[in-house]
Amino acid sequence: MLELKNITFDVNDEDGAKEIIKDVSLTIPDNKMIVVTGPNGGGKSTLARIIAGIEKPTSGRIYFNGEDITDMSITDRAKSGIGFAFQQPVKFKGIRVVDLIRLAKGSELSVADACTYLSEVGLCAREYIDREVNSSLSGGELKRIEIATILAKASKLSIFDEPEAGIDLWSFQNLIQVFESMRDNIHDSSIMIISHQERILNIADEIVVIRNGVLAAQGPKDEILPTLLHTESAVDGYCFKQQGKAARAAAAAN
Amino acid sequence: MSELKVDEIQKRLLAEVADLHEIPVGAFNIRSNGGSIGRVSTANIEITSKEDVSGIDVRIKPGTKRESVHIPVVMTVSGLTEIVYNDFYIGEDSDVTIVAGCGIDNCGPKDSEHDGIHRFFVGKGARVKYVEKHYGSGDGKGKRILNPGTEVYMEEDSYMEMDMVQIKGVDDTNRTSVAELAKGAKLVVRERLMTHGEQNAVSIYNVTLNGEGSSADVVSRSVARDDSYQKFDAKIIGNAPCSGHTECDSIIMDNGRILAVPGLEANNVDAELFHEAAIGKIAGDQLIKLMTLGLTEAEAEEQIVNGFLK
Ligand SMILES: Nc1ncnc2c1ncn2[C@@H]1O[C@H](COP(=O)(O)OP(=O)(O)O)[C@@H](O)[C@H]1O
Ligand SMILES: [Mg+2]
Numbered sequence: 001m002l003e004l005k006n007i008t009f010d011v012n013d014e015d016g017a018k019e020i021i022k023d024v025s026l027t028i029p030d031n032k033m034i035v036v037t038g039p040n041g042g043g044k045s046t047l048a049r050i051i052a053g054i055e056k057p058t059s060g061r062i063y064f065n066g067e068d069i070t071d072m073s074i075t076d077r078a079k080s081g082i083g084f085a086f087q088q089p090v091k092f093k094g095i096r097v098v099d100l101i102r103l104a105k106g107s108e109l110s111v112a113d114a115c116t117y118l119s120e121v122g123l124c125a126r127e128y129i130d131r132e133v134n135s136s137l138s139g140g141e142l143k144r145i146e147i148a149t150i151l152a153k154a155s156k157l158s159i160f161d162e163p164e165a166g167i168d169l170w171s172f173q174n175l176i177q178v179f180e181s182m183r184d185n186i187h188d189s190s191i192m193i194i195s196h197q198e199r200i201l202n203i204a205d206e207i208v209v210i211r212n213g214v215l216a217a218q219g220p221k222d223e224i225l226p227t228l229l230h231t232e233s234a235v236d237g238y239c240f241k242q243q244g245k246a247a248r249a250a251a252a253a254n
Numbered sequence: 255m256s257e258l259k260v261d262e263i264q265k266r267l268l269a270e271v272a273d274l275h276e277i278p279v280g281a282f283n284i285r286s287n288g289g290s291i292g293r294v295s296t297a298n299i300e301i302t303s304k305e306d307v308s309g310i311d312v313r314i315k316p317g318t319k320r321e322s323v324h325i326p327v328v329m330t331v332s333g334l335t336e337i338v339y340n341d342f343y344i345g346e347d348s349d350v351t352i353v354a355g356c357g358i359d360n361c362g363p364k365d366s367e368h369d370g371i372h373r374f375f376v377g378k379g380a381r382v383k384y385v386e387k388h389y390g391s392g393d394g395k396g397k398r399i400l401n402p403g404t405e406v407y408m409e410e411d412s413y414m415e416m417d418m419v420q421i422k423g424v425d426d427t428n429r430t431s432v433a434e435l436a437k438g439a440k441l442v443v444r445e446r447l448m449t450h451g452e453q454n455a456v457s458i459y460n461v462t463l464n465g466e467g468s469s470a471d472v473v474s475r476s477v478a479r480d481d482s483y484q485k486f487d488a489k490i491i492g493n494a495p496c497s498g499h500t501e502c503d504s505i506i507m508d509n510g511r512i513l514a515v516p517g518l519e520a521n522n523v524d525a526e527l528f529h530e531a532a533i534g535k536i537a538g539d540q541l542i543k544l545m546t547l548g549l550t551e552a553e554a555e556e557q558i559v560n561g562f563l564k
Binding site for chain 1: 475503537539540542543544545546547548549550551557558560561562563564
């Protein structure tokens, strides 16, 4: 279980001080899949980076399974069971897919076992296992490898930041299955997915809406999802659909 | 190494520089502390000592296919300085692998230095893979110094790949490599270099593309850590319709310093030459990514550097 207590995060840039996260308190209970959504720039990724220890909150405390981890390093948080799939996967020179999966797993791992994680995210393992994690891979491929490493890490809390970004329609079907099966096999662990996709929101136990750095809404999926789909622009796809409709209506009126 | 008289340190050096754990198959010459301690020629590859200076001539018969020559050098005596001249005559249409390399273990107070001057005469249509590893060990005050000089003369349609590796323990190195390519010849250089402590490494390439359709690809990946210094100076001269590429991709750590001096000279309107050079510290997001997988910062650095130099 993860608890955020009154987290704020301020930055200083040319325009002066800015509050990116404003007094956010949030609990991610065990055995639950939480989907965090909300408009771009709202602070979702920042919140995930604060949980992983990449950013230090300006104030507030973070508890992981009862332990105060606010001052814990990235490494120690990873070791104590936090996994984080980045929104933008990192590229390396000379580090292969199999190396990254092994590092994530944290133990000796046969090539065959490493391959199962790639197959899970819909990559033909044989073709990818020895490839370097560099710019010769497409954005979607890197994204799926990133997800595979977090599957291999098998953390108490796994965070996925916009896993759907850059993934084509065909792989997206497969991705939904990956998360559905994670949801079904959840055991003494929890999952946090940052997403704009209705189909991912749909498999959540709970939905959290972050807007302008504020926790705007939190509740069971059945309560929150209808409010998003009918009154909000939090779901990008929906938002574009509405803009498209408005544009078509305007064109028709002329 | 059953039939060779080598001690444990020599054995370790041979394993480091030439992957030799036993007597190599094919032709070889093993040089230790200033003299040859084992030599074998084969039907197609003849190794003979030079008369006037110290060194060997390696003659590979035309058409020799898939054979190898190992010519490792080890030094374990402090204070030894030697210059060795090795010439390779690679016959037309042959296809061979040449493994050189020098390992110096210096536990003493005086500098040990090996300067290997290698000349390659690559015949028409021949293919050569050349592997050269440098390695130093021992904690004596005396330095481990290597100043290799390499000259490559490539005839029509020949191909040569040079793998140059220096990862550990060499205090001072000044490497000069010169190549001249005739029509259709192709040279590929892959250099991997890591310096640490107070080490100093200079690597100079001068590649002249004289023949139509000749090409060169010179790529160096290097890491300079602690207080070490590196200079990479790669020049390609295009005198004909040809193509050339140099690249220096470097990581600096601690107080490491690197000077990259890429140089291109086109003397023919159809010469296509380009260079790339990038120097910088390890990308922060690479470190962070590996730390989120549970590695410490030092472990993450090691993984990134090892991958980079692989
Ligand atoms: N370290 C930082 N310095 C300056 N601005 C930042 C920093 N971190 C985040 N921001 C800003 O905070 C806002 C929220 O960003 P982010 O968390 O990426 O939003 P989301 O993931 O919801 O799209 C953005 O406007 C971003 O530019
Ligand atoms: Mg984001």
